[in-house]
Amino acid sequence: AQSVAQPEDQVNVAEGNPLTVKCTYSVSGNPYLFWYVQYPNRGLQFLLKYITGDNLVKGSYGFEAEFNKSQTSFHLKKPSALVSDSALYFCAVRPSWKAGNMLTFGGGTRLMVKP
């Protein structure tokens, strides 16, 4: 069975500073990895994914994530945070070899960007 850990319930960062939201995963075989963001009273919005290839993945709104197979991590990063980035962020995984779109999510990390 697969699992995802987001070790920080909340990350605080000042506007303009770089941000990192951490994610580690466990899955048999190669993973498909995803980051989603959730704003209040909204569904999840897709940010980026790792399927194969380059370990640095670029996504929406200036976000990027680095896949590290040896550390089984997929941390989300942004060079310069905006107040509007404040939201709940979820990392998700599923095995690449298995048909189906069933995702296992981490517990979520609340990002607070202060002006």
Add this chain to the structure above:
Amino acid sequence: KAGVTQTPRYLIKTRGQQVTLSCSPISGHRSVSWYQQTPGQGLQFLFEYFSETQRNKGNFPGRFSGRQFSNSRSEMNVSTLELGDSALYLCASSLTDGLAGNEQFFGPGTRLTVL
């Protein structure tokens, strides 16, 4: 292109009743997945339908069921409601069966409150 739509957006029911939630995927998407989101358990996978067949099922009791119609629209049903079923129910659609690593697109959710 219209996004994933879910109806109703809000529901209030009492214990013992049953409820049906509806999801219309993005046009052309054949996979529909359902997730339950609660503060305590986070995001948990319920089930997935692809071409009218249930392909994956999460660890939920038999009171939770679903189906998919030929136009890819999906419904989920919860019978004999319990207080613990109060949650945000999210529907997600995807273009294919998942092996290509397509991302899922989420609807805004249905907020179910059980009194």
